[in-house]
């Protein structure tokens with residue numbers, strides 16, 4: 340069994356996103372060291388959302404660990420859409436920058452799609468620009484920059500399928516959630532691997548029955564522990580993309596109530612049924628950061644051609 344897929348003490352194997360992240364980052368750092376010019380990543384944060392601050396810090400740390408030039412732009416919550424677009428335009432023409440990422444969500448009053456469409460497609464390391472969305476949808480994955488969370492989830496699916504001795508080709512894959520950032524690109528990636536893909540959502544009739552059809556179940560709804568053990572086909576590979584903060588027990592030293600992170604899947608129930616599962620935390624989340632570094636390296640290599 341690989342270092343990434345581990346026993347859990349229960350029926351399901353645990354897929355270790357942190358171990359997978361370490362492998363990806365080591366490969367990216369080794370390849371980046373061979374380039375004439377350092378890959379450059381610019382991360383733009385607007386406002387002071389505490390979770391976004393944590394994610395942006397992790398991105399900067401990972402970029403530095405990979406030997407990249409790492410630049411962070413912190414803008415006040417009062418920033419206008421025009422000011423943000425002007426910053427993106429200046430990064431588009433900066434030869435030291437190969438990857439641009441605008442952290443989401445953006446404050447009210449800024450139209451995220453207008454901003455994301457301004458990023459030069461070849462520097463769009465989030466893979467959210469319509470050009471990259473179109474390349475992925477038409478199967479031109481060798482030219483597309485693919486969104487980091489589904490690309491990371493796909494790597495974990497490949498590792499787990501190998502450990503379980505399963506084929507992705509021909510498997511029934513059900514994705515619960517149809518967001519542009521996760522659900523839709525995840526469907527394209529699984530289709531490209533010849534899975535039979537269903538995208539389920541809030542209007543899907545009898546969601547538990549649809550989920551139970553899945554050999555590969557991807558949960559990306561943003562509803563804490565919505566997917567219960569009895570929604571899971573015995574032996575299924577379960578990928579939990581949800582990151583939900585819910586009330587925990589007791590209080591922090593600063594007097595604030597404690598919180599804890601849970602996924603979209605009820606982990607303890609799922610461990611009794613699934614063949615393999617990604618935990619939250621420590622599953623898909625770390626892969627989002629790893630694939631961002633991989634996309635930045637790719638953008639830098641393409642710019643050097």
Ligand SMILES: Nc1nc2c(c(=O)[nH]1)N[C@@H](CN(C=O)c1ccc(C(=O)N[C@@H](CCC(=O)O)C(=O)O)cc1)CN2
Pocket residue numbers: 393394440441442443444465487488582600619620621622623624625626627628
């Ligand atoms: N421009 C983008 N904005 C956002 C993205 C994105 O891909 N591009 N995704 C999410 C947030 N995100 C990265 O930005 C992200 C979320 C979670 C993690 C992660 O490693 N989570 C840890 C737990 C961390 C914690 O304690 O909160 C885990 O799951 O183990 C990394 C990145 C929305 N915005």
